[in-house]
Amino acid sequence: MDYKTFAKRLETISAIPITAFHDDLSVNWDGVKENINFLMENKLEVVVPCGNTSEFYALSIDEAKEETKRVVEYVNGRALVVAGVGYAVPTAVELGNFAKEAGADAIMIHMPVHPYITSKGAANYFRSIIEQVDLPAIVYFKDPNVSDDVLKELAPLDKLVGVKYAINDLPRFTKLVREVPASHNVAWICGTAEKWAPYYWNAGAVGFTSGLVNILPSKSFELLEALRANNWEAAWDVWEHVLPFEDLRAKYNNGNNVVVIKEAMEAVGLTAGKTREPVAALNESDHAEVETLLETWGLKTTQNS
Amino acid sequence: MDYKTFAKRLETISAIPITAFHDDLSVNWDGVKENINFLMENKLEVVVPCGNTSEFYALSIDEAKEETKRVVEYVNGRALVVAGVGYAVPTAVELGNFAKEAGADAIMIHMPVHPYITSKGAANYFRSIIEQVDLPAIVYFKDPNVSDDVLKELAPLDKLVGVKYAINDLPRFTKLVREVPASHNVAWICGTAEKWAPYYWNAGAVGFTSGLVNILPSKSFELLEALRANNWEAAWDVWEHVLPFEDLRAKYNNGNNVVVIKEAMEAVGLTAGKTREPVAALNESDHAEVETLLETWGLKTTQNS
Numbered sequence: 001m002d003y004k005t006f007a008k009r010l011e012t013i014s015a016i017p018i019t020a021f022h023d024d025l026s027v028n029w030d031g032v033k034e035n036i037n038f039l040m041e042n043k044l045e046v047v048v049p050c051g052n053t054s055e056f057y058a059l060s061i062d063e064a065k066e067e068t069k070r071v072v073e074y075v076n077g078r079a080l081v082v083a084g085v086g087y088a089v090p091t092a093v094e095l096g097n098f099a100k101e102a103g104a105d106a107i108m109i110h111m112p113v114h115p116y117i118t119s120k121g122a123a124n125y126f127r128s129i130i131e132q133v134d135l136p137a138i139v140y141f142k143d144p145n146v147s148d149d150v151l152k153e154l155a156p157l158d159k160l161v162g163v164k165y166a167i168n169d170l171p172r173f174t175k176l177v178r179e180v181p182a183s184h185n186v187a188w189i190c191g192t193a194e195k196w197a198p199y200y201w202n203a204g205a206v207g208f209t210s211g212l213v214n215i216l217p218s219k220s221f222e223l224l225e226a227l228r229a230n231n232w233e234a235a236w237d238v239w240e241h242v243l244p245f246e247d248l249r250a251k252y253n254n255g256n257n258v259v260v261i262k263e264a265m266e267a268v269g270l271t272a273g274k275t276r277e278p279v280a281a282l283n284e285s286d287h288a289e290v291e292t293l294l295e296t297w298g299l300k301t302t303q304n305s
Numbered sequence: 306m307d308y309k310t311f312a313k314r315l316e317t318i319s320a321i322p323i324t325a326f327h328d329d330l331s332v333n334w335d336g337v338k339e340n341i342n343f344l345m346e347n348k349l350e351v352v353v354p355c356g357n358t359s360e361f362y363a364l365s366i367d368e369a370k371e372e373t374k375r376v377v378e379y380v381n382g383r384a385l386v387v388a389g390v391g392y393a394v395p396t397a398v399e400l401g402n403f404a405k406e407a408g409a410d411a412i413m414i415h416m417p418v419h420p421y422i423t424s425k426g427a428a429n430y431f432r433s434i435i436e437q438v439d440l441p442a443i444v445y446f447k448d449p450n451v452s453d454d455v456l457k458e459l460a461p462l463d464k465l466v467g468v469k470y471a472i473n474d475l476p477r478f479t480k481l482v483r484e485v486p487a488s489h490n491v492a493w494i495c496g497t498a499e500k501w502a503p504y505y506w507n508a509g510a511v512g513f514t515s516g517l518v519n520i521l522p523s524k525s526f527e528l529l530e531a532l533r534a535n536n537w538e539a540a541w542d543v544w545e546h547v548l549p550f551e552d553l554r555a556k557y558n559n560g561n562n563v564v565v566i567k568e569a570m571e572a573v574g575l576t577a578g579k580t581r582e583p584v585a586a587l588n589e590s591d592h593a594e595v596e597t598l599l600e601t602w603g604l605k606t607t608q609n610s
Contacts, residue, residue, distance in 0.1 A: 057419035060395040061366060087392070089582050090365040112583040113418035114362035118560035120585035128582055145558040253450040255423035277394050277433055278417040280425035 010187040011206040015044040016053035031271035036074040042217035050084030053211035058276035086110030096133030119147040142166035166191030177204035195246040315492040316511040320349040321356035336576035341379040347522035355389030358516035363581035391415030401438030424452040447471035471496030482509035
């Protein structure tokens, strides 16, 4: 598949799976498999193991590799697998080369976690990884202190097939999309999920990431279809329906992001398990809000709570 | 050495060494050795390999281990070695156990880089690592979104001998120091170096971290002595002397933090080499400012530039 064709295939929802854990916080691979099968049965076309919703930063390097390897196996050709890679350049390259060997279709390069980043240095960081890994690459861009010039500089690279933009400064995103020639291979993806997808879409995004798909994929697809059809009334209806869930995930500076999904999954009988440190279980009132939302959505009645 | 005694020995400057790189960005271990010997000749008493000034987040896990091992060898008992550890809990524990085997005296646990952190989860993160590594521990606390309750909860742990506090909210720091009983083993350390040390000191800090010691250790010690002697006129004089350098390091949301030190070291004939991605070389005007500062300090004349 050439890079242009690959970028076209990113014009959909990027599903970020969860990583299921046992009570002792070891990885529950049966749970991971169940989650991937759920996503496949619900027709997700792009799956991103080792994303933030997968708790990438709570996995050891070996666990991250194993997650990529197993997700490729579990997906078994039913969707594109885009493996998250990150940390120092040598570590990201190691993870990327492992992903290639394991049969992943592409890599998603996380924003560097280094406390000191210069814009020129960030461009060097992404380019170095893109050049050293023989797979199409998506750049996950989320640090507002780093200039968009980084992306303009990287855009001409053939292997850069997508940007997952996660800085909710819409005018900034709009300018960027308009300034990068459409002749490049970049698919613009809203990196902040359903809550922000409509705004990004209007400005040129062609897809969005989602953690919600792990529990309510039908609504994510309703939103995608509404956006594709330019049906804004339908889009805002779905948006309003899922907003309280996304707002609950955003609490505590996003501290709740993953644990809300996992506790909701458990509440409806899916396997997700605990959330690893530095995240703890929801407090009582937040957990009660999850239960209430699930009832609102018809996913859970008071009888089975 | 009991934990209380250990904490007393942290009442000084915590030197964060640089990691020297060759032009191809591989580690220059001879340069690392030269840097450690410079710190030892200048009587630094605490050395922290794998700190942020060491570009911990640009090192692979194996390189980080080797840095700790070699710094223990190079220091050779002349100072305490506090090894930085971080990333996911299993990775931090692996690095910590390696540090113990290599002969390090303590670990410094970096603030988790996970994008989602809850305060309860952060406490679990630090406690889990402290419990699993058989060494005294210092917690590096720098995320303003995480509650200080984390530190109040951890303070009673015997093995917690220090907190490197790096949130420049002085009233917040002052309240914290006053609320944690002095009977615990915690040495409070200003984690934001010479620029902020006087304010932290006044509020109860007993030491400060420093990257400046890699080039101008005499001034760092002048500041320490002035603070110890409660000689504020002398303290502010030193502060004013080093401020332009620290301000230059703070540029670009701290993007310049390490590269300013390294280019200054190179300019006066010390070995530091390049800075790894995601940091790039200084632009011309910032580099010129480094040269000017070095002249002001008498470290460099126009003749040897």
